[in-house]
Amino acid sequence: MAINTDKNTYTIAFAAVMVVIVGALLAFLASALSAKISENERLEKQQNILYAMGVNENEGSGSVSFIGTDKVAEAFNTYIKDQLVLEGDKVTSNDAAYLIDLKKEESNAKAGKARRLPVFVGEKDNKEFYIIPMRGKGLWDAIWGFVAVDKNMIVQGVYFDHKGETPGLGANIKQRYFMDDFIGESILNNGNYVGISVAKGNNDPANELKTDNEVDALAGATITGDGVSAMIKQSISLYKPFLQTIASN
Amino acid sequence: MGILSKKDAALILDPLADNNPITIQVLGICSALAITAELEASIVMAVSVLFVMGMGNVVISLMRNIIPSKIRIIVQLVVVATLVIVVDQVLKAFAYELSKTLSVFVGLIITNCIIMGRFEVFALANGPKRSFLDGIGNAAGYGFILVVIGFFRELLGSGTLLGIKVLGDPIEKTGLYAFGYENNGFMLLSPMALIVVGIIIWVQRSRNPALIEEN
Numbered sequence: 158m159a160i161n162t163d164k165n166t167y168t169i170a171f172a173a174v175m176v177v178i179v180g181a182l183l184a185f186l187a188s189a190l191s192a193k194i195s196e197n198e199r200l201e202k203q204q205n206i207l208y209a210m211g212v213n214e215n216e217g218s219g220s221v222s223f224i225g226t227d228k229v230a231e232a233f234n235t236y237i238k239d240q241l242v243l244e245g246d247k248v249t250s251n252d253a254a255y256l257i258d259l260k261k262e263e264s265n266a267k268a269g270k271a272r273r274l275p276v277f278v279g280e281k282d283n284k285e286f287y288i289i290p291m292r293g294k295g296l297w298d299a300i301w302g303f304v305a306v307d308k309n310m311i312v313q314g315v316y317f318d319h320k321g322e323t324p325g326l327g328a329n330i331k332q333r334y335f336m337d338d339f340i341g342e343s344i345l346n347n348g349n350y351v352g353i354s355v356a357k358g359n360n361d362p363a364n365e366l367k368t369d370n371e372v373d374a375l376a377g378a379t380i381t382g383d384g385v386s387a388m389i390k391q392s393i394s395l396y397k398p399f400l401q402t403i404a405s406n
Numbered sequence: 407m408g409i410l411s412k413k414d415a416a417l418i419l420d421p422l423a424d425n426n427p428i429t430i431q432v433l434g435i436c437s438a439l440a441i442t443a444e445l446e447a448s449i450v451m452a453v454s455v456l457f458v459m460g461m462g463n464v465v466i467s468l469m470r471n472i473i474p475s476k477i478r479i480i481v482q483l484v485v486v487a488t489l490v491i492v493v494d495q496v497l498k499a500f501a502y503e504l505s506k507t508l509s510v511f512v513g514l515i516i517t518n519c520i521i522m523g524r525f526e527v528f529a530l531a532n533g534p535k536r537s538f539l540d541g542i543g544n545a546a547g548y549g550f551i552l553v554v555i556g557f558f559r560e561l562l563g564s565g566t567l568l569g570i571k572v573l574g575d576p577i578e579k580t581g582l583y584a585f586g587y588e589n590n591g592f593m594l595l596s597p598m599a600l601i602v603v604g605i606i607i608w609v610q611r612s613r614n615p616a617l618i619e620e621n
Contacts, residue, residue: 168474175481179488186492190499197502220569320509324566325443325594376591 200226202232202255209280209303209316210286212236221333239278243399244271251275259292259301274395279305286313287403289396293388296380297321299331300388306344308403312353315339317385327381336363338372344389345369350397352390355382410539417539421547427520428551429607430617434520439599441511445568448556450504452549456542458489459521463541465489468530470527473530482525483516490515498507520548555602563593 204223240254254275266272279286298320356371497505565573574581
């Protein structure tokens with residue numbers, strides 16, 4: 158029996174059935190996989206935080222290598238001594254602080270509601286690290302990351318990631334050679350919390366000068382680089398009161 | 407070819423050369439420009455399109471007799487979008503690292519005009535087996551050009567291949583760089599991809615003059 162596929166009723170019925178089938182399929186898939194996906198995202202966050210404080214499996218000057226997903230939960234417990242949540246002047250300890258959604262907190266702040274700021278205190282080889290999460294805008298979409306400083310406000314490590322920067326250009330902010338440049342830079346300049354800028358003309362491509370609050374930019378990724386600078390600056394200004402108490406101790 | 411008849415084999419082989427979707431039909435250029443700055447990204451994109459196109463062509467072909475012609479384009483879009491989301495979700499659950507590399511391409515796969523073009527021209531008029539072969543063939547033709555462009559852009563633009571420094575270290579001046587060689591930053595920008603595509607088209611047509619259209 159041939160169906161008359163040109164009839165309006167058929168077209169509408171087809172569209173309706175198609176939407177129901179596709180909707181059901183995707184909804185089923187999303188709910189079936191959501192537990193596994195959020196577990197993956199949780200482990201990734203732990204990996205990123207640990208990466209910033211130098212707990213990773215990097216070798217030589219090669220590529221970024223996180224601590225394995227099988228070991229990360231244990232390492233997170235070992236190295237992260239405390240997870241703090243700053244809310245106004247209040248500082249509370251919270252074991253799930255790393256799960257705080259920065260984007261949500263940002264829109265809370267915009268809506269005039271209280272903003273929670275997570276910060277992680279790590280310890281490795283008798284040295285304390287303060288790891289601050291960051292979030293900002295690149296060229297195409299969100300960029301985010303973590304910066305780990307010691308109590309002298311010297312950067313001990315960073316981690317950057319992005320949602321959709323251009324491969325080969327802006328996407329290189331998550332490459333080792335870019336992130337490693339930040340290590341040893343100070344976020345202070347004459348006592349001011351200025352952060353670190355990604356600079357194009359700093360005449361220091363090998364990044365030997367560690368007191369200039371600048372790292373060498375990526376060619377062809379000016380806007381992403383500016384986004385990174387702005388992100389660091391903004392995050393540091395948010396955490397300034399907290400960082401000041403650490404620095405004065 | 408054994409299993410495949412001559413006609414079926416042509417479905418796979420034609421798009422690789424004389425009927426290549428990028429160099430002959432000049433389709434799918436947008437993604438060819440956007441993601442070929444690195445060889446790895448080109449390969450990931452090629453594999454993703456191979457999967458989506460093979461599957462999509464089969465699905466459309468199976469439904470070809472019941473799709474209302476008035477909304478066929480919408481149906482095609484829904485099929486591509488669904489497949490891409492399914493792939494993305496499954497990868498996120500079981501191959502999280504890979505899915506992060508791929509996430510940039512999801513949007514680009516959906517808008518790839520080669521996919522829609524093959525649905526419209528081929529899958530709506532042919533059986534599932536032939537459609538599958540056609541999808542695989544065209545995706546392979548597309549992927550092949552992508553990899554070639556990615557190879558040259560990464561090699562000449564960054565001096566690396568798959569992230570490995572094959573020409574030496576530009577900062578420490580080793581390998582080729584010791585002789586004053588410099589990376590060509592232009593190669594990383596999209597316009598150079600277009601020029602590389604142009605060169606491939608030129609080479610291909612001068613080797614086979616039958617491909618040149620008459621005015």
